[in-house]
Amino acid sequence: MTFEEQPTTEGQDMTGTPTALADPILEVDGLVMNYQVQDGMVSAVEDVSFTLNRGESLGLVGESGCGKTSVALSLIQLLPDNAVVKSGTIDLDGEKLLDLSEEEMRQRRWSDVSMVFQGAMNAWNPVYRVGDQIREAIDIHWDPRPSTAEAKARIAELFELVGINPDMVDRYPHEFSGGMKQRAVIAMALSCDPKIIIADEPTTALDVIVQEQVLNELRAVQENLGMSIIYISHDIAVIAEITNNIGVMYAGKLVEFGPTKEVFARPRHPYTWLILSSTPSVTGERRKLAPLEGEPPNLLDPPTGCRFHPRCPFATDQCKEEEPPMEYVDTVHRLACWNSDQVPVGLLEAAE
Amino acid sequence: MARYLVNRILQMLLLFVLFLTILFFLLNAQPGDISAQFIGNPDIPPEAKEILRRQLGLDQSLFVQYLFYIKNVFTGNLGVSFSQYPRSVADILLTALPRTIYLFLSATILAYVVGFQTGKLVAWKRGTATERVTMVGSIMLYTVFYPWFAILMLWYFGSQLGWFPLGKFLDPTKWFDAPYTANQVFNAMLLSIFLALVVVVAIFYFTGKIEEYRQRLIVRRVLLAVTAVVLIVYWMITPMSPFAVDIAYHTVLPVTTLTLVFYAGITLLTRSSMLETLREDYIFTARAKGVPEKIIRDRHAARNALLPVTTSFVLAIAFVIGGGIVTESIFSWPGLGLTLLGAVTVEDVPLAMGALVMIGVLALIAHLVADILYAFLDPRIRVQA
């Protein structure tokens, strides 16, 4: 996949339209979440805060196990049984999600927050028709309940929106191709007009051409319908294409957050810098790739100080002892690092 | 769908012929040939022996005998019984058949319906005391040595408590001047069970069109209750009633015994199947969509968990038949199993082989029904050839 380097312009989105003044629809503040396992507590999400504005898209990137999926699951409150939210708030359009009862949350699922899943192949129940499964969501959340005709019309509309032949509404999932299934998942995610959509690795299981289609769909959904979307992915190239803002996570902590353009043009956190250095660019200059050494830490017993220090080429003793605070370098762009000034402007070239 | 069915039926026929071939080998592999069997038998007149000889082609080559054999089976000519001469084997078997079907059908339906519900509920309550108790109980029932269990049941409920008769399928003193034969009553009972089944399936099929879950549930329950009431009322007012009651009273213990063990296996299987299903992604999707828990359990999980359970029926057929034979033996239930055991004891070869053939046919039909049911439940199969 490619990512395009364009000159950054403050306060503009991908197409150059000035973004609205900050109009947050989702505010996550100081989220701390652990998992209880046999040997102790796994610190999965440590003090993560971010804001998503209406009509914008945000990408959360990081390696496997960095906590991005846990954050996403927190937003719909479908965490596994052994998950414990220690502190923090999640504010969705004025409502504190963490304070809601299970029943209240259940009513908000899909109608306020919906999801586009990774591996949409298996998101479909094989014994029921696709249209009926979308209908299920509609029947639960639409108020007043629509008649069969109304619901059918809406589903057909959604199918057309995502580029599927409306006749397929009455077919079974195994009759859909992989890309169609994914797009149908998008259609289903839209069916109840949610406030935000979480797209969890939406393109990982797809081939390149279908990836392009799906990303275009999602981009269209954001722009034409003004939908606010959170993307979770380990593939930064995908994130680069379609997000306004990006949050980089490592070992449960948010290490850098800012407008996608800026972060890509000039990554300031060592981790971001290293990740981008290991990603090839089709249109940029040719350079040797520098893979990131080592492995993410064991979150049962995370490293002291800055969690990235064992793998960081700029680590100092301070990094080992004290956690760096989140500091703003711009209106939106912020990061947590003691030695970010050491991070060079260009990307890293591999040693010979 | 039709193509799938035709395909399966043809396969079944092929398997049946293979089965008959094996039986034929069995027949001719035993020490001494059949003619020796009935040459020695003083009850059979020499002319009959001669006719049989020609009929079975015993004076011709083995291959011709084989062809005769196949032809005979397919035309329903299973020979004449040695021990009950001159009754034909087919006649004896057809008399015994409805009683075995009754046992088989009742046990299977009960075991599956109750077992599936139990397994479904237990899987949902993973980790609770209820689950543990049910599991342990099921394992105990499932692993118990069946003949021993049946003997104990007979002893305890029949002799010790005296609640149920000690075997047989009717009380001869009550049938002295009966205008009906036992088989007539049996057939009537079987017919009503069968009709009830058809109606239930139809109910489920047609109410499947109703979208709203709660509404569908209510309509279904009402219709099912109506069916049950009609069935009961019919059997209360029909003149066959007292005889049917007598038979039904005699069936309770054998059916319960067979059902219990079968039921335990199904509970265990349903539970595992549910647990596997609950790990699937579409369950997570349903939760994310905000679907209430009970609906996830029934409409999403159970419906999919049903598939392996239905498949398992194919494997269970052998068990039910075997279990049925033991049940018939211990409770003196005069069905196919008891006929087979009796025939084997007196070395009535045609009857024994005929019983074996009929049991094989039963197994095949059960297999076919399971296949059809599975195709009905899994849309992925229907589209295939």
Add this chain to the structure above:
Amino acid sequence: MTEVRDRKPEGESATDADLSDIQVPDESLFKIRLKLLWRSFRRNWALFSRNRLGVLGVVIVLFFGFLAMLHPILMNTVWSEKHAIYDPVIGTDAVIIEKTVVEDVNDPLTQMSFTEAMIAGEFFPEEGMIIEVSIAPAPPNKDHYLGTDPFGRDILSQLMFGARAAFTLGVIAAVSAVVLATIVGSVAAFYGGWVDTWLMRQADLILLLPLLPLLIVIGSFWDIGLVQLGIMIGILSGLGGTAIILKSQALSVKVKPFNDAARVAGGSSRHIIVRHVIPNVLPLSFLYMMFEVTGAIFLEATLSFFGLLSIPMSWGIMINTAHTQGYTLFGLAAWWLLFPAGLAVTLFAAGFFLIGRAMDEVVNPRLRTR
């Protein structure tokens, strides 16, 4: 990271292996394999033992194994002079007990009627008289811990002998079934095509065969002993459902890359099947061996119960004896006739079944609780 070996200096032919650079382990290959086996066994046992029911199953099986091994020892030592009494098949003991003569007999095992008293030799019986009589079956007493059966044979001895029979049968049936099924499944998966179809058709047929009725007929036509029964059961079930299951397991192995690697290295089909496919199917095979034993035991016991086998003694025969001699409906009054044997079959089968289920959780990780 492994170091790239330096290229060979020029002049040496490619076939001369330069062995001095290669590190050879000190131990023999056999020893290493043994060590790996032991390590994986311990790891699997740790997993297995988390399932308490599985451990219970192992305990049960070991218990019966102990009984089985104890019997020949006992017969040759403690009971060597009393073969006539303790032989499970032909022994017989006249256990003398006292019975009270009564008008109405409530408990046939401690009371006798006037008629019986006269038959016993007392011509003028009176209520309350105590007469010594030898009885069979006898309830548990100091000579016979579990009593005697209707023919005077010691039940404990029969039980232990039955354990021997059960193990013999179980092992023969299970091993032959699984060996056959593994081979059939692996071959079918490996070759595919018409070999596969044909073998699976056969398996379908076998699946379909109702085993018990078939064995009933076979048992009555021929005299079948334990070993023959074991082999028959093994073949019949080995070619059936188990083959199908093992075949799908073998299929999942077939596409793994190391198969291709082995091919490239020049391994023949048989080599690949034996060295690669089968070892991966083995855990599942072993699992099914457990269930085979359960099935085999039940079949034998049921057939013995119907009196259709030519075995000297087994648990099924014990129950058959009790049933045919009319003691079934005595229930608890003659508990030693029915309960030990029935329990033995049940527990023995349950033991293997529990082991199988627990192994299922080890072999099939999806079923593990978190």
